[in-house]
Amino acid sequence: MTRSELIRRIHAKQSYLCVGLDTDITKLPAHLRSHPDAVFEFNKAIIDATKDHCVSYKINTAFYESQGLKGWEAMEKTVHYIPETHLRIADAKRGDIGNTSSQYARTFFEAFPFDAVTVAPYMGEDSVRPFLEYDNKWTIVLGLTSNAGSMDFQKLVLSRPAGGPEAGEEKMLYERVLEKTASWGTTDNLMFVVGATRASDLAYIRTIIPDHFLLVPGVGAQGGSLEEVARYGLNKDCGLLVNASRAIIFADSSEQYAAKATIVAQEYAAEMKALGTGIGH
Numbered sequence: 001m002t003r004s005e006l007i008r009r010i011h012a013k014q015s016y017l018c019v020g021l022d023t024d025i026t027k028l029p030a031h032l033r034s035h036p037d038a039v040f041e042f043n044k045a046i047i048d049a050t051k052d053h054c055v056s057y058k059i060n061t062a063f064y065e066s067q068g069l070k071g072w073e074a075m076e077k078t079v080h081y082i083p084e085t086h087l088r089i090a091d092a093k094r095g096d097i098g099n100t101s102s103q104y105a106r107t108f109f110e111a112f113p114f115d116a117v118t119v120a121p122y123m124g125e126d127s128v129r130p131f132l133e134y135d136n137k138w139t140i141v142l143g144l145t146s147n148a149g150s151m152d153f154q155k156l157v158l159s160r161p162a163g164g165p166e167a168g169e170e171k172m173l174y175e176r177v178l179e180k181t182a183s184w185g186t187t188d189n190l191m192f193v194v195g196a197t198r199a200s201d202l203a204y205i206r207t208i209i210p211d212h213f214l215l216v217p218g219v220g221a222q223g224g225s226l227e228e229v230a231r232y233g234l235n236k237d238c239g240l241l242v243n244a245s246r247a248i249i250f251a252d253s254s255e256q257y258a259a260k261a262t263i264v265a266q267e268y269a270a271e272m273k274a275l276g277t278g279i280g281h
Contacts, residue, residue, distance in 0.1 A: 001087050001115045002136055003188045003237075006213070007279065009055045009085065010238045014273040017265065018056035018089070018215070020245025021046065021078060023063050027250055029257050039067070039074040042257075044081055046249050049258040053269040056087035056241050058215075059114075079112050087241070088115045089215070093142065095120035095127045102130040109134050116140050118193060118215070121181050132185045138213075139190055141181050144174045144205065146195025146218040178208045187211045194233070196224025196242070202232035210235060217243045219268075226271055234278030244268060 010016050023039050032038045047057065059078060064071035082088050094104040094117065101119075108117045109131075116138035119128055131139040144154055154174040178192060194205055196218030205214075214233055218224035219242050226242060233240050248268075252260035 006087060007237050010277055011279050013055060014277060015053060015055060015269040016238050016240045016242055016272055016277060017054040017268050018058050018241045018243040019050050019054045019248055020058045020243045022060040022245040029253050031255050040077045043078045045258040046261050047081055049262040050265040051083060053265040056089060057082050058089040058091050058243050060091040076112060079114060090114040090117040093118050093120050095123055098126040098130060101127050105130045109137050121177055125184050128184060132189055140215050141192050143178050143192035143194050144201055182209050191215050196229050213239050213241060215241045219244050230275040236278060238277045238279050
């Protein structure tokens with residue numbers, strides 16, 4: 001999916017909602033647990049219930065990989081079931097030396113029809129480059145995450161060596177990651193993950209990467225504010241995909257789970273419409 005296509009779909013729906021299919025088999029409604037294909041059956045109902053209110057789905061691969069072959073099969077069926085009108089994200093957080101990353105890229109962009117994959121940039125450009133070589137595919141780099149452990153490394157303050165260019169300049173590690181990684185691709189094939197529970201950081205992040213799309217998890221069950229994300233993160237092309245997972249897919253544990261998912265997704269979309277998409281401003 002190209003950037004212009006994504007923007008067009010956001011504009012048409014007045015929504016930049018991404019539904020996270022973090023389908024934890026232990027949390028499925030009781031009536032589904034004996035179903036021979038419970039995960040896919042659940043996902044199919046959630047997709048049918050929410051597709052009119054979102055522009056993207058994010059499959060967290062860990063919830064499928066943990067189920068072995070059956071989980072991989074459920075993931076494959078799920079990504080094929082997602083309409084091509086929606087951006088299909090593999091939340092896999094891959095990243096390794098070049099030839100290994102090439103295989104990861106083949107997995108998600110060739111063996112599976114994903115439009116985007118999340119990657120960890122710690123090993124540098126050659127670990128990210130294989131993903132960027134695909135046309136009309138997105139590489140979504142971890143920028144500033146919302147988990148407590150992100151403070152261990154992402155906000156470490158780094159100083160330039162004395163005597164060199166920009167000597168004495170101090171920046172946090174995540175700032176260097178954003179600056180450096182942005183130079184590897186373009187706004188047409190690179191997005192960044194920025195956690196919603198650090199919404200106040202979005203204003204500063206927008207000074208570093210003003211035009212890139214941001215995938216923003218943490219709204220909903222993790223307590224992030226959609227209003228703050230919109231205030232600090234929107235740009236002239238919207239530039240946001242806001243993900244909600246548990247708050248939508250596990251909003252209800254009864255046989256009415258899909259109907260409740262519709263209601264919650266509709267509420268998110270309505271709030272986004274009220275806040276505006278930023279497109280054209």
